Amino acid sequence: MTNAAADSAQRPLRVAIIGAGPAGVYAADILTKADRDFEVSIDLFDQYPAPYGLIRYGVAPDHPRIKGIVNALHKVLDRGDIRFLGNVNYGRDLTLADFRHFYDAIIFATGAIKDAPLNVPGVELEGSFGGAEFVSWYDGHPDVPRDWPLDAKEVAVIGNGNVALDVARILSKHADDLLTTEIPSNVYAGLKKSPVTDVHIFGRRGPAQVKFTPLELRELSHSRDVDIVLYPEDFEFDEGSDEQIRTNNQTKTMVNTLTNWLVEEQDTGACRRLHLHFLHNPVEIYDDAANPGKVAGMKFERTELDGTGNVRGTGEIVDYPVQAVYRAIGYFGSELPEVGYDEQRGVIPNEGGRVINEDGAPVPGIYTTGWIKRGPVGLIGHTKGDALETIGFLLEDRLNLPAATHPDPSSIIELLEERGVKYTTWEGWLKLDAYERSLGASYIHPDPLTGELVRERVKVVDREEMTRISRGE
Ligand SMILES: Cc1cc2nc3c(=O)[nH]c(=O)nc-3n(C[C@H](O)[C@H](O)[C@H](O)COP(=O)(O)OP(=O)(O)OC[C@H]3O[C@@H](n4cnc5c(N)ncnc54)[C@H](O)[C@@H]3O)c2cc1C
Numbered sequence: 001m002t003n004a005a006a007d008s009a010q011r012p013l014r015v016a017i018i019g020a021g022p023a024g025v026y027a028a029d030i031l032t033k034a035d036r037d038f039e040v041s042i043d044l045f046d047q048y049p050a051p052y053g054l055i056r057y058g059v060a061p062d063h064p065r066i067k068g069i070v071n072a073l074h075k076v077l078d079r080g081d082i083r084f085l086g087n088v089n090y091g092r093d094l095t096l097a098d099f100r101h102f103y104d105a106i107i108f109a110t111g112a113i114k115d116a117p118l119n120v121p122g123v124e125l126e127g128s129f130g131g132a133e134f135v136s137w138y139d140g141h142p143d144v145p146r147d148w149p150l151d152a153k154e155v156a157v158i159g160n161g162n163v164a165l166d167v168a169r170i171l172s173k174h175a176d177d178l179l180t181t182e183i184p185s186n187v188y189a190g191l192k193k194s195p196v197t198d199v200h201i202f203g204r205r206g207p208a209q210v211k212f213t214p215l216e217l218r219e220l221s222h223s224r225d226v227d228i229v230l231y232p233e234d235f236e237f238d239e240g241s242d243e244q245i246r247t248n249n250q251t252k253t254m255v256n257t258l259t260n261w262l263v264e265e266q267d268t269g270a271c272r273r274l275h276l277h278f279l280h281n282p283v284e285i286y287d288d289a290a291n292p293g294k295v296a297g298m299k300f301e302r303t304e305l306d307g308t309g310n311v312r313g314t315g316e317i318v319d320y321p322v323q324a325v326y327r328a329i330g331y332f333g334s335e336l337p338e339v340g341y342d343e344q345r346g347v348i349p350n351e352g353g354r355v356i357n358e359d360g361a362p363v364p365g366i367y368t369t370g371w372i373k374r375g376p377v378g379l380i381g382h383t384k385g386d387a388l389e390t391i392g393f394l395l396e397d398r399l400n401l402p403a404a405t406h407p408d409p410s411s412i413i414e415l416l417e418e419r420g421v422k423y424t425t426w427e428g429w430l431k432l433d434a435y436e437r438s439l440g441a442s443y444i445h446p447d448p449l450t451g452e453l454v455r456e457r458v459k460v461v462d463r464e465e466m467t468r469i470s471r472g473e
């Protein structure tokens with residue numbers, strides 16, 4: 001080995017990870033623990049003062065079991081060997097060229113936060129909402145309006161994935177049953193006033209083609225004072241369905257659950273109903289003369305299975321009077337400045353996490369992981385596999401990475417201060433976390449079964465307030 005090569009092999013590796021969702025945290029953790037004979041120093045950036053990405057701004061508030069994952073991620077960041085820099089936006093506060101100065105490698109783990117588009121007429125009407133927007137509202141995302149128009153009695157939710165279940169469950173649950181969760185006060189107040197009576201979930205394929213997971217499906221039946229309604233004409237199974245039921249235990253379990261619900265009497269006279277419809281393809285959202293510009297209903301074409309588990313239209317149009325439509329047909333990743341973007345898939349073009357240019361060649365020192373790497377599908381745990389693959393390639397490439405010109409960890413801080421960026425730190429998050437927990441402890445609500453309950457936290461929503469608390473200002 002030449003002296004230069006030996007120097008390069010010994011040089012500490014400086015890595016920036018952009019996005020402190022699960023993918024970013026797992027990547028940092030895996031890199032820190034990798035078997036290596038050189039030092040690694042990692043800065044983990046996020047645009048928000050709070051880490052955890054969609055765990056904080058996507059996972060439904062009535063899913064407390066996810067807290068176990070948060071505890072594990074907290075432990076990783078609390079070790080002190082990964083530096084968290086919050087409230088720093090890639091593209092606005094720092095450019096790619098900036099990152100290139102300070103780091104040998106940059107990993108984009110920016111996830112996905114917006115809705116995939118539904119291309120039907122009337123999608124722009126008042127009362128037609130993106131599921132992702134509604135999720136951001138009920139999860140207290142700082143960048144969405146604080147008020148949500150919950151004035152519909154009958155609501156359509158489009159899609160048969162877990163997000164559709166989350167949206168439909170939150171819309172149909174009684175607000176008081178969410179009072180033990182971390183929902184912000186404005187969300188409780190909004191849901192409390194909702195006059196909703198019927199929430200209809202529409203899937204374009206059959207019961208064996210749902211993208212739900214069994215636990216999440218079963219959870220629908222746990223909502224107090226909400227009946228589940230199913231329709232026999234929607235229960236169609238073709239060869240593709242039978243094969244799916246035979247070979248996939250999850251599908252089998254869900255088809256059993258749905259069939260049992262269909263057969264058993266579900267009508268308990270509850271004051272809210274959750275309808276599950278299958279074989280309904282969205283055709284049009286429409287308004288009427290009484291309320292021009294506002295959703296008055298939605299039309300679907302009935303579909304039938306084609307033998308393979310896919311569907312074809314039957315030509316029969318059915319019409320549901322609803323006053324709001326929530327489109328939960330998938331999330332979509334956003335384009336980032338100075339990095340390639342696949343407009344069809346909403347991802348950064350890459351090969352196993354190595355970002356590639358238009359000619360398909362790897363861009364030296366640039367990597368990606370998580371949902372922005374492979375699209376918005378999969379659970380939190382799946383981002384660990386993404387991170388393993390990406391970090392594997394990064395370590396393989398290490399000796400050929402373009403070396404940072406300012407690798408000293410204090411240099412990036414100097415630049416952020418020079419630009420007046422109000423960055424936050426891990427210690428800052430601990431302050432905000434403690435503050436939110438103390439807010440939670442100050443709300444005590446009587447629970448009919450167990451007596452009084454203390455809420456674990458109440459989220460701070462306003463970004464300025466989050467930043468002030470984190471920075472101790
Ligand atoms: C509504 C919903 C509910 C879900 N519920 C569950 C569940 O209950 N259980 C489960 O296992 N999975 C659930 N998932 C899936 C899970 O959330 C994802 O698998 C996971 O969050 C993807 O991780 P990620 O790190 O790639 O992206 P994200 O979690 O989206 O994290 C990306 C991070 O990048 C940051 N970022 C983006 N752009 C920039 C920028 N320009 N500069 C700086 N930072 C930036 C974001 O602020 C964010 O913190 C749910 C998903 C959704 C949409």
Ligand SMILES: NC(=O)c1ccc[n+]([C@@H]2O[C@H](COP(=O)([O-])OP(=O)(O)OC[C@H]3O[C@@H](n4cnc5c(N)ncnc54)[C@H](OP(=O)(O)O)[C@@H]3O)[C@@H](O)[C@H]2O)c1
Pocket residue numbers: 063118119158159160161162163164166203204205209210211213216281282328329330331376377378379
């Ligand atoms: N509790 C949890 O564990 C949890 C909660 C939320 C999300 N997640 C995960 O996060 C990921 C994303 O979930 P998601 O629900 O956003 O996406 P998803 O699982 O991909 O489901 C999207 C649904 O929308 C339907 N769809 C797509 N385009 C459509 C169109 N044009 N018209 C009508 N329907 C259309 C799909 O139907 P087709 O199948 O016919 O394409 C599918 O039923 C998933 O992996 C999910 O499991 C997990």
